[in-house]
Amino acid sequence: MKEDTLITSVGRRPEDFHGVVNTPVYRCSTVLFPTLESYLGRGKNRFDNVTYGIHGTPTTYTFEEAMAALEDGYRSVSVPSGLAAVTAALMSFLEAGDHVLMVDSVYGPTRTFCDGLLKRQGVETTYYDPAIGAGIGELMRPETAVVFCESPGSMTFEMQDIPAIAAAARERGAKVLMDNTWATPVFFKAFEHGVDVSIHACTKYVAGHSDVLLGAITCANEEDWLRVRTTVSELGICPGTEEVYLATRGLRTMKVRLNHQQESGLAVARWLEQRPEVARMLHPALPGDPGHALWKRDFKGASSLFAIVLHPCSRQAVAAMLDGLELFGIGSSWGGFESLIIPADPEGQRTATTWNGPGPCIRLHIGLEAVEDLIADLEKGFQRLNAA
Numbered sequence: 001m002k003e004d005t006l007i008t009s010v011g012r013r014p015e016d017f018h019g020v021v022n023t024p025v026y027r028c029s030t031v032l033f034p035t036l037e038s039y040l041g042r043g044k045n046r047f048d049n050v051t052y053g054i055h056g057t058p059t060t061y062t063f064e065e066a067m068a069a070l071e072d073g074y075r076s077v078s079v080p081s082g083l084a085a086v087t088a089a090l091m092s093f094l095e096a097g098d099h100v101l102m103v104d105s106v107y108g109p110t111r112t113f114c115d116g117l118l119k120r121q122g123v124e125t126t127y128y129d130p131a132i133g134a135g136i137g138e139l140m141r142p143e144t145a146v147v148f149c150e151s152p153g154s155m156t157f158e159m160q161d162i163p164a165i166a167a168a169a170r171e172r173g174a175k176v177l178m179d180n181t182w183a184t185p186v187f188f189k190a191f192e193h194g195v196d197v198s199i200h201a202c203t204k205y206v207a208g209h210s211d212v213l214l215g216a217i218t219c220a221n222e223e224d225w226l227r228v229r230t231t232v233s234e235l236g237i238c239p240g241t242e243e244v245y246l247a248t249r250g251l252r253t254m255k256v257r258l259n260h261q262q263e264s265g266l267a268v269a270r271w272l273e274q275r276p277e278v279a280r281m282l283h284p285a286l287p288g289d290p291g292h293a294l295w296k297r298d299f300k301g302a303s304s305l306f307a308i309v310l311h312p313c314s315r316q317a318v319a320a321m322l323d324g325l326e327l328f329g330i331g332s333s334w335g336g337f338e339s340l341i342i343p344a345d346p347e348g349q350r351t352a353t354t355w356n357g358p359g360p361c362i363r364l365h366i367g368l369e370a371v372e373d374l375i376a377d378l379e380k381g382f383q384r385l386n387a388a
């Protein structure tokens with residue numbers, strides 16, 4: 001089955017729901033059993049059947065089946081947010097005395113989790129240069145249990161050589177966990193490149209409409225899945241089924257949106273690349289990007305999140321540009337239908353590498369608006385920046 005067909009059909013079972021096309025929202029804590037025996041036996045297959053709301057419902061099973069199939073993984077676990085997917089995945093494979101290798105360009109709250117809760121639980125983190133490739137082997141210790149990747153980094157867009165890192169990790173018995181949110185399962189097939197656990201903030205392109213918080217953890221094999229599923233159950237976290245329903249609905253159109261946003265994102269990026277105010281583009285799909293060769297080798301496409309580095313200019317000048325934008329909202333997150341813009345501040349977020357600007361770094365998310373309108377909005381923004 002081609003991916004376009006898979007994405008529209010996987011996990012649907014209308015025959016189970018009176019012909020209704022989408023698996024409905026199941027609202028439940030309590031599930032009733034017809035006999036004492038069936039109640040007492042409910043622990044068996046509790047992650048496949050509907051036994052109590054926290055373990056899963058037809059709504060969550062549909063979504064997890066779709067995510068796993070798209071990713072070509074074994075099975076998926078849904079959790080209440082992208083950050084919960086990161087933290088639950090890390091906790092599944094780490095215990096006191098372990099060591100984790102964490103990419104220096106990682107999403108800020110993942111770093112906060114390592115430096116906070118993981119440290120308090122006796123897990124040590126070493127940050128590594130995203131460009132390290134096979135050199136990761138030199139940082140590995142006997143107690144290194146996890147190598148965590150995010151490629152490209154969602155603020156500064158450095159690409160990682162995932163197959164080289166995965167090969168080195170596998171040789172030394174460590175798991176490779178990857179935050180694959182930027183590419184989604186459509187643009188990066190994590191398991192084909194050696195990743196063991198693929199993590200998604202489905203809040204972004206999967207849900208796609210800036211109204212849902214949801215995460216998914218997909219594993220390559222049954223053993224890892226059971227470990228993650230058990231950890232998530234032990235933590236007592238589960239997503240709201242309304243959220244899961246909305247994300248499943250978003251997933252059906254994700255590829256169409258992604259293909260469109262890829263083209264719009266590249267069109268805006270190519271225009272920005274020519275601007276005299278822009279010192280550097282941070283977009284792996286542009287041929288001049290240092291990560292372009294890796295992106296071309298391993299990825300099937302690029303989403304519409306990227307950044308620019310301006311020539312040195314004042315904070316007031318950046319504020320004059322951003323404050324007056326009509327189509328770009330100033331706000332966190334990305335992957336929705338609407339364009340967003342925020343300052344990225346890599347300086348405060350690095351410990352293994354140093355960030356050399358030269359000027360302010362600005363992250364853009366390109367939505368589904370007309371490219372001409374977005375460019376006109378940015379052009380007026382540059383006029384304000386230059387006048388400030």
Ligand SMILES: Cc1ncc(COP(=O)(O)O)c(C=O)c1O
Pocket residue numbers: 081082083084086107150154179181182200201202203213214215333334
């Ligand atoms: C790369 C990346 N991973 C994870 C997350 C966390 O997702 P959520 O906001 O759903 O917790 C984000 C959110 O911005 C992100 O950018």
